[in-house]
Amino acid sequence: xxTAKELTPINKKIICxxxxxxxLISLWFVxxxxxxxxxxxxxxxxxxxxxxxxxxxxxxxxxxxxxxxKAWLVRKERAAAAKTAACPTRASIFHNILQRPGxxxxxxxxxLGVALAFPHxxxxxxxxxxxxxxxxxxxxxxxxIVVGVAGLLDLGYVAFYAIGAxxxxxxxxxxxxxxxxxxxxxxxxxxxxxxxxGFPVLRLRGDYLAIVTLGxxxxxxxxxxxxxxxxxxxxxxxxIPRPGFFGLEMSLDQAMIYMYYLMIGxxxxxxxxxxxxxxxxxxxAWLALREDEIACQAMGIDKTRIKLTAFALGAFWAGLxxxxxxxxxxxxxxxxFTFMESAIILAIxxxxxxxxxxxxxxxxxxxxxxxxxxxxxSEYRMLAFGAILVAMMIFKPEGLIAGVRRTYCFQGRxxxxxxxxxx
Amino acid sequence: MMNKRMNKPIxxxxxxxxxxxxxxxxxxxxxxxxxxxxxxxxxxNGAGKTTLFNCLTGIYRPTDGEILLACPKTGQQTRLNGxxxxxxxxxxxxxxxxxxxxxxxMTVLENVMIGRHCRTHSLILGAIFRNRKTREEEQETIxxxxxxxxxxxxxxxxxxxxxxxxxxxxxxxxxxxALATEPFLLLLDEPAAGMNPQETAVLVALIxxxxxxxxxxxxxxxxxxxxxxxxxxxxxxxYGKKIAQGTPDQIxxxxxxxxxxxGEDVG
Numbered sequence: 001x002x003t004a005k006e007l008t009p010i011n012k013k014i015i016c017x018x019x020x021x022x023x024l025i026s027l028w029f030v031x032x033x034x035x036x037x038x039x040x041x042x043x044x045x046x047x048x049x050x051x052x053x054x055x056x057x058x059x060x061x062x063x064x065x066x067x068x069x070k071a072w073l074v075r076k077e078r079a080a081a082a083k084t085a086a087c088p089t090r091a092s093i094f095h096n097i098l099q100r101p102g103x104x105x106x107x108x109x110x111x112l113g114v115a116l117a118f119p120h121x122x123x124x125x126x127x128x129x130x131x132x133x134x135x136x137x138x139x140x141x142x143x144x145i146v147v148g149v150a151g152l153l154d155l156g157y158v159a160f161y162a163i164g165a166x167x168x169x170x171x172x173x174x175x176x177x178x179x180x181x182x183x184x185x186x187x188x189x190x191x192x193x194x195x196x197x198g199f200p201v202l203r204l205r206g207d208y209l210a211i212v213t214l215g216x217x218x219x220x221x222x223x224x225x226x227x228x229x230x231x232x233x234x235x236x237x238x239x240i241p242r243p244g245f246f247g248l249e250m251s252l253d254q255a256m257i258y259m260y261y262l263m264i265g266x267x268x269x270x271x272x273x274x275x276x277x278x279x280x281x282x283x284x285a286w287l288a289l290r291e292d293e294i295a296c297q298a299m300g301i302d303k304t305r306i307k308l309t310a311f312a313l314g315a316f317w318a319g320l321x322x323x324x325x326x327x328x329x330x331x332x333x334x335x336x337f338t339f340m341e342s343a344i345i346l347a348i349x350x351x352x353x354x355x356x357x358x359x360x361x362x363x364x365x366x367x368x369x370x371x372x373x374x375x376x377x378s379e380y381r382m383l384a385f386g387a388i389l390v391a392m393m394i395f396k397p398e399g400l401i402a403g404v405r406r407t408y409c410f411q412g413r414x415x416x417x418x419x420x421x422x423x
Numbered sequence: 424m425m426n427k428r429m430n431k432p433i434x435x436x437x438x439x440x441x442x443x444x445x446x447x448x449x450x451x452x453x454x455x456x457x458x459x460x461x462x463x464x465x466x467x468n469g470a471g472k473t474t475l476f477n478c479l480t481g482i483y484r485p486t487d488g489e490i491l492l493a494c495p496k497t498g499q500q501t502r503l504n505g506x507x508x509x510x511x512x513x514x515x516x517x518x519x520x521x522x523x524x525x526x527x528x529m530t531v532l533e534n535v536m537i538g539r540h541c542r543t544h545s546l547i548l549g550a551i552f553r554n555r556k557t558r559e560e561e562q563e564t565i566x567x568x569x570x571x572x573x574x575x576x577x578x579x580x581x582x583x584x585x586x587x588x589x590x591x592x593x594x595x596x597x598x599x600x601a602l603a604t605e606p607f608l609l610l611l612d613e614p615a616a617g618m619n620p621q622e623t624a625v626l627v628a629l630i631x632x633x634x635x636x637x638x639x640x641x642x643x644x645x646x647x648x649x650x651x652x653x654x655x656x657x658x659x660x661x662y663g664k665k666i667a668q669g670t671p672d673q674i675x676x677x678x679x680x681x682x683x684x685x686g687e688d689v690g
Contacts, residue, residue: 273551276550276551276553277547277550277551280545280549280550280553280557280561281540281543281545281549281550281560281561281564282545282546282547282550283550284529284533284536284537284540285537285540287526287528287529287533288526288529288537288540291525291526291527291528291529292524292525292526294482294508294520294524295520295524295525295526296526296537297507297508297509298480298482298508298509298512298517298518298520298524299509299512299517299537299538299540299541299600299601299603299604300509300512300513300517300538300540300541300542300604301509301537301540301541302507302509303509309547313547405528405529405530405533405582405584406530407530407582408532408565408581408582410569410578410581
């Protein structure tokens, strides 16, 4: 990385400093991991064994990793300093590929082809997992409107998911409403609740907003858990019918595959709608709200209105997916809608890249599929989860694939707005 | 000058008072702004100039007094007290901020496009289906925003992120963004703060041009040279009160003003 020629006094100083820092870090790690890595208590034989060798592994390992991390950061800083003047809004390689017209459509077609063929190439089990991942993509896209675009930190997003699921479950239980009738109702009901939540939190932002929305999520869950007459409490509602297809009888496998295609359609719809919303007058207003609330209002934007639309449109998707969830599992109970769900959806948005549709899709696929395929390592799942998030915040705080602003070309006085649809 | 004073004022402030707890930040302030006039608001630090701006634009709610805004075209007068900031902007009064408040992670063009928000109407369904009306409106927004950027001299940097602009350019972009709301009265809060002489000269020319296009301007500024060359009238404030008002020449010789700036013993 750094050749001998580059060892100017400044570089030497940086290296010395980095070495010292890494040394301290490795000492700290040795201290932290001492009880678990070195001391081993055998309660049966009542002996304590001291595994001193492990100290060396921990020390060397953490030393090397911290050095590498430091080197990476230094290089990133230098590259950034060299490039800021040269090209202003630098898109990632990913976006560059996507924006080349020759690449975009074939790539999209290829992806769609793979997606459509997926359940026939792999087992139904795989398709089922993929359906779950697709559901989280839509949930992520919905939350992305609220958190990523409008900048309103919402920790109770799962409440809208629950409202969607229970609206289908209850409407079916009491009025025998079918899936297709319940789907829009679930979405609209969730949107309505989005507005209802929006009103009391209009004046809040940042941490305060996060706490109130967290409370809202818990309130909905607790109501569902305790109001037995209404929601059948913790035992939940079972025997919810799967979505019908013109009254056709379907085996379980066929139903699963049908569900998968349904989700593909819904994901495409969500991408289309969210993309259009983001690049509209409304989407710009959301971004402005995220950037500076006071300036946004002073520029003539009705803050109340756009906040409520953000909550409503975000919640709408959660409602839709809630209905799908109820139909997919044929059973709902409050235990499916804990804070953990909100946290995962939020992690998808943050990990993928706030305000970036492709980012959210990647985030959802990684966070939902990886734990499924790495079941062997499931004991370490939460450990890895935490480590990934920490590493992301250090190395790529803007997310895997950051959102890129749309660019326009103006020739003379006539403008030819070069519009890129998929970001 | 005389004949301008005969006009009906477009902004008329009378008896404006605001209390923060026991502190009276603005004390029965009276002044007005006429059509296509540049009025400067000066005063020592803490005199209440920015508080006045915040009152006028609806960020603070005045305790007492009247703020009346009259559209020069229709002559329709509205009382601004208690209106929300966005409603006031819709009525035709836009502002810039002392500490720059651009949308720094949006592009220069998008910043100006935000200013067009209150003059456009497309909503959720329009955004999703992108019908003809929405597309036309969007094109118009882009064109008008670009024209404004040409005016403020930022046409070459439309796709730059606003946060990456130089300080002087950011100030000009704020003015451009405010202009996009189609105001007839523009409030500028220390537009020349932190600028070098060249940037200030560009700014002065820009403000003159904006005035010549028919906007009235009320500005807060500490750069006395700029104030004296640019403004038609000067209002001087101290401790929330108006202590003097007049043409730059009248203000320059005013004993009260000199006292407020330099202290008691002035020969």
